[in-house]
Amino acid sequence: MHPLDLLIRQARLPDGSRAQVAVKAGKIHQIASPEVELGDAHTVLDLQGDLLCPGLVDGHIHLDKTFWGAPWQPHILGNSVKQRVEIEKQLLKTLTVPVEQRAAHLLEQAIANGTTLMRTHVDIHPEVGLRNLEGIVQVRDRYRDYIDIQIVAFPQSGLISCPGTLALLDQALTEGADVIGGLDPAGMDQDIAGHLDAVFSLAEKHGVDIDIHLHDPAQLGIFELEQIIQRTEALGMLGHVVVSHAYCLGMVSADLARTTAEHLARAGIAIMTTAPGHLAFPPVTLLRELGIPVFSGSDDVRNAWCPFSKADMLERAALIAYRSDFRTDAELSTAFAIVTADGAKVIQGATPSFSIGAVADFIVVAADSIPAAVATQPLKKYVIKNGQVTVRKGELSRPMSLVQQV
């Protein structure tokens, strides 16, 4: 019997210092300088000066939508969210690979790339019922030693305009979904009050957080944000509401963006951005200066909406930095915080710390510093989840293929 589960020797910490880290029962047991004798461990990793950083957080992904694990699907163009939703439905119907296997393929990619905590949206509408949710709940259970997954019940086909969806969302929140989603109250449902009242009342009924996709542009999107702010404050949901995308914040004047952001900050609403290449996106620096949690996610990975992405949140941090014209070490460190601490704070309600008793979720990369890791996006030499080494040299360490089991 070893006194320690894991001993990480010769680690370079984000502050540049060298240290060794002892892990017991999934938690940091001791942090010491390299020369201290910490005792025997079941697993010993000598990092030889490689960087030990927190596990990555993918705060917005769609595991159920991916084509990963199925043959390549040529992208079909669509001009609106509604059109794309219909194209997606038709494409997914043609796939013979079940949702569990597709999701598992994508999940393994995300895990190998260092993600240890994830929020996935799952489509809920009458044509699929709760089938996608059941599949993702099964996958979540299968991979529980590798990653923590929070599930959002997501009305991709609309809520008011798609009869039967509301009852399914209600049911989903009793059958594995943790968060209630929403989507373009104006653009999808043409009923801002009806859509938001339904989402907020489900959140109140089940005591869950809210995460609303908002693609609606410019002034329309700003109006909807103000409606979301009003309801968040009225129900005292400070710290429990997210708006994903919120492109509108990047489409209006700097003055209006600031005023709206001040209201968002007052209501404790967080913003998720993927820093998309083809669209305006929220001003990350302004939002963070106002104290708004800004986090990120892979969103669409090889699916009907987007053929790209490797579900690598270090790559996403680099994209956020690139699109925001971040160049200094402080700015690159901000991009890293967006894909680690800030995401964890939104999803779990607390910022993980590097201290005795904290959960031992780490990645190890060959880099001098966090800014260097963001700029160069090196291979994850190790991924450590709850003190267990789950990935070595970019490959999952496992006794058999979990993809085949689901």
Ligand SMILES: [Zn+2]
């Ligand atoms: Zn999304």
